[in-house]
Amino acid sequence: MIRHTRLLLWRIFAALMVLLGMVGAVLPVLPTVPFLLVAAWAASRGWPSLEARLLAHPKHGPHILRWRERGAVPRKAKWFSSLMMLASASMLALSTAPLWVKIGAPAMMASVAVWLWRRPED
Template sequence: MVWLWRVLAATCIGLGAVGIILPGLPTTPFLLVAAWAGARGWPALEARLLQHPHYGPLILDWRQRRAVPRRAKWAASALMLLSATMIWLLPAPHWLRIGLPLFLLGVAAWLWTRAEPSRKVD
């Protein structure tokens, strides 16, 4: 079972790394999942993620308070708006043109109801 947690953690690290390079693919959610999976099967990786100067505080804020920095909320909202706009500009099935913006609106509403960290996060 440990190897399944490690595969999940490694896959999420890889997707997070791609997200650093590829605009529109979020990095932090993948690192949150990687730390979660690492806690179950790869403690050394979890510790390394928690000690990371940029992502460590974000992971700890999420774990302790389910907190998301305001800057991340704005960035995610802007990317969701861009995605919804693109789905209207490109050929897409009608159900997707209606469903995706509604889904993203729900995600944005959920995201903006999350707490914000008490300390400043870059």
């Protein structure tokens, strides 16, 4: 019973991540590949056929494989992510958010950007 429930939860999580990835394919502000990376990870724990389909996908499969093998992120994705974080921080600075948010969120984004740029490239 517990094994069945665990498998069901992994499948629901994987399906949710695929759904968010599909939304990201349509909306330019939402990334696709990070959601598919998480979907493949979750599918590897409870839905091997979905994992195989994600890895075999002609467009996104190579990105998932490169991440798994080397933790590689394409340069184009690094630039896009960095620019989106900069735009978010700029909008946040102009907002009425509390000062701790205006300082904390950009600091977190900057640390993510540093981590991202230290990843290997394709």
